[in-house]
Amino acid sequence: MKRITLLAVILLAAATSFAQQALWGGQAIVSPEIHDDNTVTFRLRAPKAVKVEVTGDFLPTQPTETPYGKFDMPGTAELKENKDGVWEYTTPAPLASELYSYTFMVDGQRINDPANVAMIRDVASVTNVFIIPGNPGDLYSVKDVPHGSVTRRWYDSPTLKEQRRITIYTPPGYEKDHQTYPVFYLLHGSGGDEEAWIALGRTAQIMDNLIARGKAKPMIIVMPNGHTQNAAAPGESSRSYLPAMGGGPRQAVASMEDSFGDILKFVESNYRVKKDKANRAVAGLSMGGMHSAAISAQYPNTFDYVGVFSAPPIATLMARDKDEAAKYTEEFLKKLQVQKKNGFKLYWIACGNTDFLYQSVIDSMKKMDEMGFKYTYRESGEGHIWKNWRIYLSEFAPMLFK
Amino acid sequence: MKRITLLAVILLAAATSFAQQALWGGQAIVSPEIHDDNTVTFRLRAPKAVKVEVTGDFLPTQPTETPYGKFDMPGTAELKENKDGVWEYTTPAPLASELYSYTFMVDGQRINDPANVAMIRDVASVTNVFIIPGNPGDLYSVKDVPHGSVTRRWYDSPTLKEQRRITIYTPPGYEKDHQTYPVFYLLHGSGGDEEAWIALGRTAQIMDNLIARGKAKPMIIVMPNGHTQNAAAPGESSRSYLPAMGGGPRQAVASMEDSFGDILKFVESNYRVKKDKANRAVAGLSMGGMHSAAISAQYPNTFDYVGVFSAPPIATLMARDKDEAAKYTEEFLKKLQVQKKNGFKLYWIACGNTDFLYQSVIDSMKKMDEMGFKYTYRESGEGHIWKNWRIYLSEFAPMLFK
Numbered sequence: 001m002k003r004i005t006l007l008a009v010i011l012l013a014a015a016t017s018f019a020q021q022a023l024w025g026g027q028a029i030v031s032p033e034i035h036d037d038n039t040v041t042f043r044l045r046a047p048k049a050v051k052v053e054v055t056g057d058f059l060p061t062q063p064t065e066t067p068y069g070k071f072d073m074p075g076t077a078e079l080k081e082n083k084d085g086v087w088e089y090t091t092p093a094p095l096a097s098e099l100y101s102y103t104f105m106v107d108g109q110r111i112n113d114p115a116n117v118a119m120i121r122d123v124a125s126v127t128n129v130f131i132i133p134g135n136p137g138d139l140y141s142v143k144d145v146p147h148g149s150v151t152r153r154w155y156d157s158p159t160l161k162e163q164r165r166i167t168i169y170t171p172p173g174y175e176k177d178h179q180t181y182p183v184f185y186l187l188h189g190s191g192g193d194e195e196a197w198i199a200l201g202r203t204a205q206i207m208d209n210l211i212a213r214g215k216a217k218p219m220i221i222v223m224p225n226g227h228t229q230n231a232a233a234p235g236e237s238s239r240s241y242l243p244a245m246g247g248g249p250r251q252a253v254a255s256m257e258d259s260f261g262d263i264l265k266f267v268e269s270n271y272r273v274k275k276d277k278a279n280r281a282v283a284g285l286s287m288g289g290m291h292s293a294a295i296s297a298q299y300p301n302t303f304d305y306v307g308v309f310s311a312p313p314i315a316t317l318m319a320r321d322k323d324e325a326a327k328y329t330e331e332f333l334k335k336l337q338v339q340k341k342n343g344f345k346l347y348w349i350a351c352g353n354t355d356f357l358y359q360s361v362i363d364s365m366k367k368m369d370e371m372g373f374k375y376t377y378r379e380s381g382e383g384h385i386w387k388n389w390r391i392y393l394s395e396f397a398p399m400l401f402k
Numbered sequence: 403m404k405r406i407t408l409l410a411v412i413l414l415a416a417a418t419s420f421a422q423q424a425l426w427g428g429q430a431i432v433s434p435e436i437h438d439d440n441t442v443t444f445r446l447r448a449p450k451a452v453k454v455e456v457t458g459d460f461l462p463t464q465p466t467e468t469p470y471g472k473f474d475m476p477g478t479a480e481l482k483e484n485k486d487g488v489w490e491y492t493t494p495a496p497l498a499s500e501l502y503s504y505t506f507m508v509d510g511q512r513i514n515d516p517a518n519v520a521m522i523r524d525v526a527s528v529t530n531v532f533i534i535p536g537n538p539g540d541l542y543s544v545k546d547v548p549h550g551s552v553t554r555r556w557y558d559s560p561t562l563k564e565q566r567r568i569t570i571y572t573p574p575g576y577e578k579d580h581q582t583y584p585v586f587y588l589l590h591g592s593g594g595d596e597e598a599w600i601a602l603g604r605t606a607q608i609m610d611n612l613i614a615r616g617k618a619k620p621m622i623i624v625m626p627n628g629h630t631q632n633a634a635a636p637g638e639s640s641r642s643y644l645p646a647m648g649g650g651p652r653q654a655v656a657s658m659e660d661s662f663g664d665i666l667k668f669v670e671s672n673y674r675v676k677k678d679k680a681n682r683a684v685a686g687l688s689m690g691g692m693h694s695a696a697i698s699a700q701y702p703n704t705f706d707y708v709g710v711f712s713a714p715p716i717a718t719l720m721a722r723d724k725d726e727a728a729k730y731t732e733e734f735l736k737k738l739q740v741q742k743k744n745g746f747k748l749y750w751i752a753c754g755n756t757d758f759l760y761q762s763v764i765d766s767m768k769k770m771d772e773m774g775f776k777y778t779y780r781e782s783g784e785g786h787i788w789k790n791w792r793i794y795l796s797e798f799a800p801m802l803f804k
Contacts, residue, residue, distance in 0.1 A: 048510045108450045111513045112528065117636035119528060126514065126521060126528050129637075144640045146556075147565065153551035153577075163549065175555075175672055234519035235531075238546045270577055 031115040038094035047085025056102025097134030101127040120199045140202040145212035146172035155266035159259035165232035167194045171218035180272045182219045182401040187284025193233035194225040200386045216397045257294045283307025285389045290315035297335035304345040309392045312360035347375040350392045354383040433517040440496035449487025458504025499536030503529040522601045542604040547614035548574035557668035561661035567634035569596045573620035582674045584621045584803040589686025595635035596627040602788045618799045685709025687791045692717035699737035706747040711794045714762035749777040752794045756785040
């Protein structure tokens with residue numbers, strides 16, 4: 001059999017399997033092409049298209065009308081068609097080091113870049129990503145360093161009366177040594193699930209790299225699903241997936257806070273972990289930040305390290321009216337008094353200065369100031385975005401368990 | 403804060419994060435809708451589109467011109483636009499139980515279904531999937547049974563001089579008990595990587611369900627990356643990803659067969675496994691089937707169970723000409739003689755009767771017949787597709803370690 005025939009045979013092996021059809025064609029297109037000066041060219045073959053745009057967080061934001069008002073949204077740039085129906089756009093200036101997401105819009109319809117194998121799923125949306133090297137991009141990249149393991153497994157939640165899926169990072173060497181490790185519980189936001197911190201948060205890459213650089217202690221990172229109405233991420237559960245927003249027919253039998261003890265118990269009876277306050281941390285973003293504040297207050301003397309990213313620790317967002325908010329605040333402040341009295345090593349609040357929750361974070365801190373509750377505040381630029389949450393994780397993890 | 407405001411705030415939390423934009427809109431659309439009679443309706447909101455089609459393996463195949471000749475490819479069906487710019491197509495007849503893949507084509511451009519959160523990545527392609535319940539669909543679904551764990555970790559390959567990524571399924575209870583387990587090495591095809599059997603092969607679901615039904619013994623399943631030019635799946639390696647087909651600048655320093663000993667050593671020194679021939683199986687699809695035949699011949703007295711799915715055990719596809727093919731065959735037949743003499747419990751060859759490799763499988767078996775090499779042959783319908791490989795796994799696993 002001649003080489004040319006072999007190639008045909010192998011390509012057919014791909015082509016006749018439906019799901020592999022995308023291996024056909026497009027292979028001559030390089031997209032995105034990251035040039036030496038960190039400008040980037042995007043390309044898409046779309047000979048029938050009338051208009052091709054790219055949108056993503058590498059573009060300046062634009063004020064955009066939404067059903068909820070005018071907000072800064074990622075901008076768009078138009079690609080120009082050249083010969084062979086290939087559309088192209090090159091950024092006018094070099095991009096700063098970062099992990100960027102983008103998608104094409106062909107005549108208004110969103111599509112992924114068929115030339116880019118790097119994709120990250122976020123709930124129902126899969127977007128292409130690319131990393132501009134440097135700092136912090138290198139921290140988010142798979143580097144030639146020892147790698148930890150990432151396991152998807154299931155734990156029993158007697159409180160929620162079901163098995164639930166959970167993602168666990170164990171540091172390099174965990175399987176071989178006999179040490180015990182500290183544990184960091186890392187919680188996602190309302191738009192996420194037990195895959196969010198691994199996929200968009202780049203937790204495994206950040207931790208592998210921080211540990212290799214001697215910047216963070218080896219630790220176990222536990223990433224549960226924070227929506228008690230679901231047992232797992234979309235497609236990973238025996239139940240239908242219920243969107244996080246808007247509710248659904250099944251009401252959770254308990255809250256994330258009330259069922260969190262099941263996770264603690266599972267981790268401490270299944271992993272070689274240090275089981276004291278000095279070796280437990282909890283942090284999360286947005287809804288997960290509110291969870292972290294609430295959990296650390298609800299489980300007294302359990303966590304020495306608390307991280308609240310892009311969320312108010314005193315979370316009155318769910319209150320129906322001012323009275324309910326005032327009542328919640330009063331009760332929560334009592335818990336904070338106990339937490340203050342019990343003591344802790346670090347209570348770290350981080351928020352972007354354009355975050356739509358910014359003012360609520362400031363308001364929370366005012367109340368905490370009034371009661372003499374000691375926290376550390378880290379203010380970054382920009383808003384409620386993964387770029388900030390990756391930065392916060394990269395800064396928070398090195399402060400733990402020292 | 404009123405409820406309506408809260409909803410706006412939460413939606414904004416999603417919207418202002420670029421990658422979560424897809425959470426906007428479309429929520430009124432149900433697609434695919436699986437009706438009680440197992441007909442299915444697909445829907446897409448695309449008010450600007452001129453033509454919307456759906457293509458997928460639930461449709462009859464159509465003879466299609468390709469650069470490599472005329473082949474049966476998945477057919478397409480046209481959606482019809484109704485009010486509000488929503489396009490719709492309902493299958494004319496019920497679908498048989500199966501896991502199906504599909505994608506939309508909007509004016510010729512391929513897009514995923516924004517209303518369906520169930521998606522599977524296959525190399526560079528992400529397609530939507532849905533499961534019609536029954537047999538075998540239920541076997542591929544996450545059911546309310548004990549679940550095994552799936553770990554992505556890295557092993558050292560001294561032969562390939564690098565760390566390589568590997569996916570490992572451990573059966574329910576593995577972490578808690580003190581038993582030793584048999585090991586099944588499961589290899590992907592030329593279009594796959596260490597994620598393929600988990601994602602498209604539904605290995606975790608099939609094994610969880612088979613074990614729960616008492617049909618298969620609890621076992622560890624090891625899924626390595628079979629392309630020695632890559633260390634990991636796209637985006638998971640510190641090196642650039644080299645397409646499996648067409649080669650690339652880096653030549654692998656050794657073949658999958660020659661470096662397989664590193665995997666055996668890693669597994670047997672890191673997991674509680676039974677370390678004898680009677681408790682080792684190797685199987686794979688297409689290229690992985692050829693790997694399985696070659697590995698079981700190259701490592702004498704190592705495997706009692708061999709599975710060759712949709713591939714000829716005597717693989718002369720890589721030969722440049724007839725002479726090279728004849729020489730390879732002669733050498734391989736010598737190894738098979740040794741394997742025959744050493745003995746084994748099961749050598750299982752499975753192929754679809756429309757597979758483009760069908761004739762090469764028949765030719766291999768003729769040669770094995772001539773030398774009195776005992777195998778079991780399972781012929782299915784259809785060709786070189788994941789539907790068949792899921793069936794083969796579901797049939798092969800129950801025969802192991804009895």
